[in-house]
Amino acid sequence: MNPLLVLDVIRFELRRSMSPGRAAIWVILVLFPIALISAIRLLSNQGEGNSQAWGLALYFLVPEVVCLLGLLLWATPAVSTEIEGQTWVYLAMRRPGRNLVLVGKYLTAVLWSFSAACVAATACTIIMGSVGGFQLWLVVCVLSLLSCLAHAALYILIGTLFFRRTMVTAVFYTLVIEYGLSLVPAMANRLTINYRLRGLLAEWMDWDEARTVAESIGGQEPAWFHVLTLLAISITLVCVAIVRLTYSEIPTQQEG
Amino acid sequence: MIQLEQVSKLYGTIIGANDLTVQLPPGAFGIVGPNGSGKTTLINLLTGQLRPTLGKVTVFNQNPWRNRKLLRRIGLCPATDVLYPNVSAYEWVTYQVRLHGLSQQDSKQFAAESLQQVDMTEHMHRPMGEYSLGMRQRTKIAQAIAHRPDLLILDEPYNGLDPVGRYQMTELLVNFSKQGKSLLFASHVLHEIEEITSSFLLIHGGRLLASGTARDVEQIIADTPQEVVLFGPDVPRLIPHLADQSWVDSIQLLSERTELRIGLRDPTNLYQSLAGWISADHLQVDRFQTADSNLTAVFESLLRRHRGESK
Numbered sequence: 001m002n003p004l005l006v007l008d009v010i011r012f013e014l015r016r017s018m019s020p021g022r023a024a025i026w027v028i029l030v031l032f033p034i035a036l037i038s039a040i041r042l043l044s045n046q047g048e049g050n051s052q053a054w055g056l057a058l059y060f061l062v063p064e065v066v067c068l069l070g071l072l073l074w075a076t077p078a079v080s081t082e083i084e085g086q087t088w089v090y091l092a093m094r095r096p097g098r099n100l101v102l103v104g105k106y107l108t109a110v111l112w113s114f115s116a117a118c119v120a121a122t123a124c125t126i127i128m129g130s131v132g133g134f135q136l137w138l139v140v141c142v143l144s145l146l147s148c149l150a151h152a153a154l155y156i157l158i159g160t161l162f163f164r165r166t167m168v169t170a171v172f173y174t175l176v177i178e179y180g181l182s183l184v185p186a187m188a189n190r191l192t193i194n195y196r197l198r199g200l201l202a203e204w205m206d207w208d209e210a211r212t213v214a215e216s217i218g219g220q221e222p223a224w225f226h227v228l229t230l231l232a233i234s235i236t237l238v239c240v241a242i243v244r245l246t247y248s249e250i251p252t253q254q255e256g
Numbered sequence: 257m258i259q260l261e262q263v264s265k266l267y268g269t270i271i272g273a274n275d276l277t278v279q280l281p282p283g284a285f286g287i288v289g290p291n292g293s294g295k296t297t298l299i300n301l302l303t304g305q306l307r308p309t310l311g312k313v314t315v316f317n318q319n320p321w322r323n324r325k326l327l328r329r330i331g332l333c334p335a336t337d338v339l340y341p342n343v344s345a346y347e348w349v350t351y352q353v354r355l356h357g358l359s360q361q362d363s364k365q366f367a368a369e370s371l372q373q374v375d376m377t378e379h380m381h382r383p384m385g386e387y388s389l390g391m392r393q394r395t396k397i398a399q400a401i402a403h404r405p406d407l408l409i410l411d412e413p414y415n416g417l418d419p420v421g422r423y424q425m426t427e428l429l430v431n432f433s434k435q436g437k438s439l440l441f442a443s444h445v446l447h448e449i450e451e452i453t454s455s456f457l458l459i460h461g462g463r464l465l466a467s468g469t470a471r472d473v474e475q476i477i478a479d480t481p482q483e484v485v486l487f488g489p490d491v492p493r494l495i496p497h498l499a500d501q502s503w504v505d506s507i508q509l510l511s512e513r514t515e516l517r518i519g520l521r522d523p524t525n526l527y528q529s530l531a532g533w534i535s536a537d538h539l540q541v542d543r544f545q546t547a548d549s550n551l552t553a554v555f556e557s558l559l560r561r562h563r564g565e566s567k
Contacts (some may be wrong), residue, residue, distance in 0.1 A: 002357065012351045016343045086336035090399065092305055093332045094355035095324045101355075249306050 001100060009104025010111065017112075029070055029116040030123070033061035037124040052207055054131045055139075059201050062121045062140050063147040064194065068174060070113030071148060075155035076170040078105035079245065080163050088250055098245045106156050106238060110148040117144035139204045143197050150193045150230045151178075153237035160244045193233065195219060196226040257282045257407065257438055258302060263311035265297050265462070272297035274462035276311070284429075284439040286449030286456045294462035295442040296335065299409055302440070303332055315407070328356055331405035333396050335412040335442075341385030345376055345395040348384065352399040370402035371395070375424060389416030397428065407438045414448050426451050484518045484526060490539035491516035497533050501525065 040057065079102070082088040091097040118141055125137040132140075155170050162169045182192035189195045199219035201207075203226070219226070258280040265273040273294050287295050300306040301313050304320030304327065313319065318326050340348055349367035354360065371380045374394040384392065393416045400408060410429070414422055429452050433439050443449050449456065458466040466472070486494065492513050498504050503526075506519035520526055534541055 005354065005357065008351065008354050008360075012343075012347070015347065016340050019342055085339070086334075087338055087340070089305065089332070089334045089336065090338060090352060091355065093303060093327055093330070094352065095327045096357065097327075097355050 001096065001103065005096070005100055006104050006107065009101055010108045013105055013108040025073060026116050029066050030120045033066055033120045034123045034127065036061060037127050041127055051131045054128055055136050055205055058121065058124055058132065058136065058140055059143065062117050062124065063143040063197055066117045066120050067113050067144055067147040068151055070116050071109055071151045071155050072167065072170055074109035074112050075106065075152040076159050076166050078102070078109065078156055079159045080166040083163055083250060092250065099242050102156065102242055102245055103238065106152055109152045114145055114148045117148065136205065139201060143200060146227065146230045147193070147197055149234040153234040154193065157237045157241040160241045160248070163250065190219065193230065196230050200226045257316060259314045261312045263301060263308045263313055265301060265306060266309045271462045273301060276464050278457065278464055278467060282438045283455060284433040284453035285441070286453050287440065287442040287459060288444070288446055288449060288456050289459040290444050293460045295459060296411060297462065298459065299411055299442060302409065303327070303330060328403065329406045331400035331403065331408045333400040333410040333413055335415060337392060338396055339384060339392065342383050344381050344383055345371060345398065346380040349395065349399045349402050353402045356403045358403065366402045366404070370398040373401065373428060374398045390418055390421045393417055394421070401432065407440065408432060409440045411442045413441070414443070482520055482523050484520055484523060485545040486516045486518070486541055487514060487543040488541040489514055491541060493537060493539055494533060
């Protein structure tokens with residue numbers, strides 16, 4: 001796959017998404033955690049004392065909520081919008097079109113969501129003052145990147161498995177698996193992305209006490225293992241999506 | 257160029273293509289059929305978007321489903337509209353050419369040339385959201401020809417075009433064909449295709465009913481029992497005239513005796529006699545509908561012939 005062609009797909013996708021609606025969604029995603037952190041900062045009686053609570057709040061708001069919402073809007077409908085808009089056939093008529101467009105849209109979704117997450121994390125860290133500092137900001141940014149890579153791959157795959165009701169399926173999966181199962185203290189939660197992200201947060205922030213108390217929902221594996229697992233999940237899911245799309249007979253239009 | 261061997265395509269229990277066998281040499285061909293006849297299924301099979309349930313499809317001696325490199329030699333203008341509201345035609349066509357793997361410079365050059373061919377140069381930097389249906393149609397043609405394919409497939413390319421646009425489109429397709437390139441052109445309007453090619457494939461219900469030149473098809477239609485419908489308050493008074501004729505197969509009086517449906521073996525006899533009967537008896541006949549004006553009726557006649565229900 002020619003990386004320059006992938007860059008062109010990203011450029012085109014960003015170009016076509018330069019609309020007031022998309023820009024407004026990006027701004028809302030950025031402002032949402034900022035507003036909540038600001039409110040907590042104003043109303044909290046804990047002051048700057050409980051850095052772990054602040055860190056968890058920031059982690060929940062940025063790598064989980066902001067990234068997931070952004071990716072739900074960008075990655076999940078990547079294929080289905082082209083099918084519904086009846087523009088898929090134009091892309092599928094290009095030799096590498098199916099795979100190239102899928103990878104390009106995947107990376108665009110990552111880029112778009114990660115940019116919102118980074119800006120939100122930066123602003124929130126500034127508002128939080130000295131509670132988290134540079135370490136928390138860096139950890140949240142890296143976790144956001146990993147979250148975007150893994151969740152985008154997951155949603156892209158869901159988008160290629162379910163051409164209809166894609167968003168409903170992705171939201172259902174997120175609520176049941178990523179927010180439900182990942183918090184269940186059982187072996188099954190190790191298959192979820194959020195389990196790995198929480199493990200990395202505790203590991204990189206040196207929250208040993210938290211890890212001991214909530215070992216089953218954050219894990220005790222080393223950081224490199226979590227990172228490798230997340231990257232493996234991302235690559236595997238994208239590859240499965242590519243294979244699925246390559247051999248899919250997608251209805252191009254109403255039969256004429 | 258194109259070979260289909262006993263190709264069938266099933267969508268669950270619905271048949272999209274039914275035992276199609278056809279060989280097409282390089283050239284221009286029209287695919288004629290009413291809406292829902294299987295034209296788009298055939299196009300999707302030829303472009304590798306669908307895999308045949310049964311049979312074998314080859315284009316340029318290759319299987320389009322397995323060999324997607326083949327797409328570099330095919331240009332497709334689908335019937336569906338395209339709309340990226342805030343992207344210009346130039347950006348979109350350049351992007352489409354680029355996806356074929358051409359360099360950025362070539363992609364831009366090819367896109368500009370193809371947009372010029374469809375007379376879109378003046379508007380090509382405007383967002384597509386501002387385009388009329390006809391302009392979008394021309395942009396679709398531009399993306400289909402921009403990478404200089406050997407085979408151009410068009411599905412209802414005249415949709416949305418005004419008379420001037422139709423004329424320009426016809427000129428473009430005729431010129432494309434004259435360059436020695438192949439053209440496959442699907443439409444449900446026979447005369448649109450006649451302006452570009454004299455070779456037809458007639459499909460209906462996913463089946464190939466007839467193929468050949470316009471003359472062949474006309475002969476088939478002429479040999480096929482056809483139906484003529486007359487409307488007016490005096491049409492029952494034509495029945496005595498018709499009942500004596502050997503070329504009349506059936507007569508039906510419908511709609512409170514104001515619609516006369518006549519099954520004919522040879523309509524030309526009716527055309528020769530009808531005016532005389534009307535004039536002699538001072539009859540009021542408001543409307544005359546022939547099978548020719550109703551392509552579906554022609555296809556139904558051909559289908560009966562295909563099934564062996566008539567000669």
